[in-house]
Amino acid sequence: MAKEKKVEQITDMETDFAQWYTDICRKAELVEYASVKGFTILRPYGYAIWENMQQIMDGEFKKTGHVNVAMPVLIPESLLKKEGELVNGFAPEVAWVTMGGSEELEERLAFRPTSETMFCDHWSRVLHSYRELPMLYNQWCSVIRWEKTTRPFLRSREFWWQEGHTIHETAEEAQAETEQQLNCYADFFEKTLAIPVVRGRKTEKEKFAGAEATYTVECLMKDHKALQGATSHYFGDKFSRAYDVTFTGRDNKLQYPFQTSWGSTTRMIGAVIMAHGDNNGLVLPPKIAPVQVIIVPVAAHKPGVKEKAEELLAQISALGVRVQADFSDNSMGWKCAQHEMKGVPLRLEIGPRDIENNSCVIVRRDNGEKTAVSLDELDVQIPQLLDAVQQGLYDAAKKSLDEHIFAAGSIEEAKKLQEEHGGFIKTMWCGDEACELKMKEEAGMSSRCIPFHQEKLGETCACCGRPAKHMIYWGIAY
């Protein structure tokens, strides 16, 4: 039946995935565009998702001894330029402040694109002894990068993130920190966002400017394109030396500490949209959903219905579940569509018939499954169903990931597989950047990572035929 659509409609993902994504961003009320290109407003619903992510991650960081700090938003040009590689890497996308009031500044100031320089500058003044190490810092803030092409969450000129910065007495400790934080991200993606990831190391070409090694968690979206989820960098003592960060070691000699940094951003919201969303809108993993259960009273004007809905609201809230009730006088259909659009994991319907049977109907957002639940079992069923949705989302995403990793022995084969199926194409690789460029040129794919879990697919590089050093994943990346 061709009913006229009343809730704001979104484009089908099969018709136009990019448009579908943009529609969800705006119509699920996550973001609104600001008046400067590439800047967005995180609306209350979008920000609530970010707050839930922050809360969980921040808790994990603190469990491993990290503390939060706040650094300034402006970096003097001279300070930014002390480490050559970092500057070169970021130069094209730094925004500058040149005026203070009506007067030109003597030295222009960069909006931070990342804060390594300021952490180093700070440490160069406060660090004295090995006894003060490690320093395990993190900050939640926004950074600015003057991107040319922008999309909500995925690439914006300002984005919100956390950046962890640590310094350690030894290289081994710093390397262990880098790995620990990468695993922390991987766990967050898999257990909280319900998005399976591939962990690995970035190639020289793809690594962070100035890092000795960059590690990444890579995930796959529903259009089978790759998205870098979060990164963790090992710097060695490169920045310490550039910024003259020193401490007196156990041997009473002046030493340079070893450093890491690691970051994750509001881009993760984009990952959630594209990993779980469907043609009815957003689908949120319960762990980050601002509203986990929406109660929809049916025929709320009839005696006892509203009261019962309010009673259930209090009861479910007491379980520690984020629950709301929709007492608006919109129609049943409108409410269903609206809360589906916003990705609420469970909808609880309660009406006169249910009350008569001492039950309610609960509908899962991930698969549409409806269950009649006795009101006596609600305290048990609600948490179980939330877990089931969380797990259901992960299982579906894992299945899709597993089904979209293909092995190829040549560039032609890799290209064909990518064109036919999308996803990650794994090949052997000699380690030469020229082969990465060739793969990009001929198959349109960039290297995503050298996975920690290596497989031996053959002896030679798929691009040049020389002896292979690693197995590597390729993909079309956001």
Added chain:
RNA sequence: CCGGGUGUAGCGCAGUUGGUAGCGCGCGUGCUUUGGGAGCAUGAGGCCGCGAGUUCGAGUCUCGCCACUCGGACCA
């Protein structure tokens, strides 16, 4: 940054050879409704993206800019 598309009410759109702006939905109010996108009545809502130019007169024509969007290039 290069190329394509688009900017008219909150959203989706119409607007003729230039003559001063309309429709649907939504929104406000009232009543009736309510188990998958309700009905009737009534009302409010516009710097036609911004700025120049042509013209007696510009939503409409010209130029510049801004923003959004798609594709590329670039991009921890």
